[in-house]
Amino acid sequence: MFAWELLAEAVLFGLLVGCFYAAVSVGLSISLGLLDVPQVAHPAFLVVGSYGTYLLGRHGWDPLLAGIALAPVFFVVGILVYRFYYETFEKRGEDTGVRGLAFFFGIAFIVEVLLILAFGVDQRSVDAPYIGASVALGDVRIPIRLLVAFGTALLLTGGLALYLAKTFTGRAIKAVAQDGVALRLMGANPVRIKQWAFGIATGVTAIAGAMLIVVGPVDPNLDRVYIGRTFCVVVLAGLGSMGGTLVAGLVLGVTESIVLTMFGASWAPAVAFGLLLLMLGVRPQGLFGR
C-alpha cells in the first residue's frame, strides 16, 4: 500500500525546509538576479556566516542574535567586494564574464580552505533552547529549530520583497537591474546603488548563515551542496523575483524531501542540481521570469 502518511509528512517537512532554502538564496537572488554579478562565492559566504555564529555562540550568544549582529559586518564586506569587483572587472568591460566567474570561483575555494585551516573538517553546531526540542502535531514531531528557521526565513524574504517594492532605494535597485544607463541619465549613480544592493545581499546572507547552523551542523565543505540549492532556487524563481524565490524554495524543499523519503538519502544531492538542469534546459527564464 502506498504510504500516504509518509508522503504527507515529507511534504510538511519539505515546506518548512523549503522556506529556509528560499532564505539562503535571497542574497544570491539580488546579486545575480538583479545586479548581474556572477556571485559563485555566495554559498561560501553563507557558510562563513554559520561559522561566525558558531564563534559568537561559544561566547553565549543566541544564534539568531549572532546572525543579526554579523549582518552589518557582512554588509560592509559586501560593499568592499562589489567595489573591488567593479574596479577590476566591470569597469574595464573586456572579458568580464570569464574573469569575473574565475575570480568568485577562486574566492569560494580560498574561503573554504581558510575555514578548514581554522576549524578543521569536523562538523560544528550551536546550542539554543529551541535546538533539539520539538512539538507534536498529531503523530508527527516537528523540531522547533525548523520552525524558527521557517519563521525567520519568511520574515527575511518578505521584508526584502517589501523593501524592494516600497522604498526609494529598493526601487532604485530594481531600476538599476532593468536599465543602468537610463538610471544614469536620470542623474543617479548606478554603481553606488549596486554597491549598496550587494551590501544588502551579503548582509542577509549572514542571517541566512546563522539559520543554516540552527537547522543542522555545518562543515567547511557544505558550500558545495549549497551551490546546487541556492542556484536552483534562483534559477527556478526567475532572476531577481522575491516572491518567486519563496515559491521556488518551497518547490525544491518538497521535491527533496519526497525524494529523500522515497529513494533514500544517497539520491538527495542530485535533486537540486537535477531540478536546476531541467529548468535551464526547458525554461531558463524560470517559473516567474519575464
Next chain:
Amino acid sequence: MSPRLKSYWVGAAAVVALGILAVATVRNEYFFFASYIVLQFVVLATAWNILGGYAGYVNFGTGAFFGAGVYTAVVLINLFGAPLLVQILAAAAVSGTLGFATGMLTLRLRGIFYSIATVAVAIIIETLIVNWRYVGGSTGIQILRPPVMPPFESYTKMLFLAMVLLAVAATAIARFIETSWIGRGLRAIRDSEIAAEGCGVPTLKLKLFACTVSGALMGAAGAPLAMYQSFIEPVSAFSLNYSVSALAMPMIGGTSHWIGPVIGAILLGSIQQIVMVTISNEINVLVVGVLLVLFVVGAPSGIVGLARALMRKRVGRKAA
C-alpha cells in the same frame, strides 16, 4: 608545412623522445608518479582552454568529464579487462558525448548558467555512480590490474608514457583549433556571440564542437587513473578540485595561446606536488585559489601575456 607547424612537431617529437628516454634511464619511481599527475593536468588544462579560453565558456565541471572517463575505464576493466588504448578511446567517447549533451542543454544560456550547469552535471553523475553497485558505489572499487606488459618495468612508467602521448595529442588538437578557422570562430563567439552570429559564424555548431572536444579530452585524461591508482572512489574521482585546477592553470598560463595552459599546468602542477608532499593537501588548494585570484586580477593575460608585454618592451627599446 609552414615553418611554425614544422617546429611545433619537432618540439612534440622531442618531448616524446625525452619521455621514452626517461622511462629507459630514470630509476626513481616517484619521478614518474609525480610527472603523471602534472601531465594529466596538462591535458585537463588544455582541454578546458579549448572551450573556456577560446570560446569564453567557463567550465566548472571538469570533474564530471574526468570522472566519467575514470569510471568508463573501471567498467571496461571489470567487463573484459580492456587494454589501455580501448579504455582511453571509450572514455573519450563517453565524455565527449557528455560534453555534447551539456552543450545542447545550455546552448541558449549566458556565461554563468553554463558554468553552474556543468557543476550540476558533475554532482548528478557522481550521485549516479554512488548509487551504482557494479562500480563499487560510494565505498569505491579495487581494480585488478593484469601483469604489466613486457617493455615496461612498472605500471607507473607505462601510464606515464601514455600520458606524455595524450598531452602531446591534446596540445596538437588545441593548436590545430587555435590556428584554424574554428579558433577564429570561437574567438568571435567569446568577444560577442550576437555579432559573430550576425557575421555568419556558425556559433551553434562551433560551440557544440568545442564542448565535445573539450569533454572528450578530459575523459581521455581520466581513463588511465583507474590503473594508476588501482583503487577508485567517486568523491575523489569527481572532485571539484579538478575543476578549480583545470580552470586556474590556463588562467595563470594565459588563455590566448595553446602554450598557456601547458605552462600553467606544469608550473601549478609541480607546485601542487611539492606542497602536497611537504605541507598538506589543504594548503595545496589554497595555493591554487590564491594564484588564480592574483592572476585574474593582476595579470589577466597570464604568463604568456606578461612575456609578450616584456618582449614588446624590448623590441620598442631597440627601435628607439
